[in-house]
Amino acid sequence: EADIYQTPRYLVIGTGKKITLECSQTMGHDxxxxxxxxxxxxLHLIHYSYGVNSTEKGDLSSESTVSRIRTEHFPLTLESARPSHTSQYLCASSEPTGTGRYGYTFGSGTRLTVV
Amino acid sequence: AQTVTQSQPEMSVQEAETVTLSCTYDTSESDYYLFWYKQPPSRQMILVIRQEAYKQQNATENRFSVNFQKAAKSFSLKISDSQLGDAAMYFCALIKAAGNKLTFGGGTRVLVKP
Incomplete structure (x- = not known):
């Protein structure tokens, strides 16, 4: 059973809508x-966080934004969805120490379609 | 900068046969870790196997084994006795020992024929 949860699994939404993709983990990963x-x-890294109130942009420029107010929660927001945002979005987390040794744990993903 | 290259976009294997997926990488680090991840269709990406660069012995997990050639910067995955459930995208990934971010290859799709 996954320890990192993404909702929704599938989302079809109209252009211009604001959306938030949820990601939560119960492992205490920073x-x-x-x-x-x-x-x-x-796979393209678009955002990452090393702890509460810490967020950074990834290697691929994205119009989305993220927040990290609680350790377990890392939501991604699109203020105005466009068809170019249609994609699968994967959330992952890693141990406070030893990321190198253990790699990531992934969520099941959100498949977003903007029409 | 680190790079990971998977040169085979797709591999096909007969059920019960063996398939080998290639991965080459480039890094200036001497201490790092390598991973193979499996992503079944519409399902969660999971870790298949990992290898510490300082270990010469190749990692093995049941039907999955790697051939790690550090000097050649090669890290291939062998799937033995292939099963229908092995059909998935497989990603090779690299991280430096003290690092926080994985570098992924472009993936190889494995098809298993019954």
Whole structure:
């Protein structure tokens, strides 16, 4: 059973709507990440956080924003959805220490379609 | 900067046969970790196997094993006795020992034929 939860699993929404993708983990991990996965399945890091009130942009520029008010919660928000935002979004977390040793734990993903 | 390259976009294997997925990487670090992740269709990405760069012995997890060639910067995954449930995208990934961010390859899709 997953210890990191993403909701919703699937979302179809109209252009211009504001949306928030939820990600929560129960493992007490300090580090959390958001990846965008394109149709070719390649993974692009768009945001990450190393703890409460710490957020950074990733390698791929994204119009989304994130917040980290609680350790367990790392939501991603799109203020005005566009068709170009259609993608799968994966949330992940890693141990407070030893990220290198243990890698990430992933959520099940949110598949977003903007029409 | 680190890079991870998976040169095989797709591999097909007969059920019960063996398939090997290739992964090469580049890093200036001497201490790092390598991973293979599996992403089944519409399901959660899970860790299959990991390898510490300082260990010469190749990691093995049941039907999954790796061939780690540090000098060649190669990290291939062998799936033995392939099962239908092995059909998925497989990602090779690298992280430096004190690092926080994984670098992923582009993925290899594995198809298993009954």
């Amino acid at each position: 580090k959390m990440y958001w990846y965008q996965q394109d149709p070719g399945m390649e």
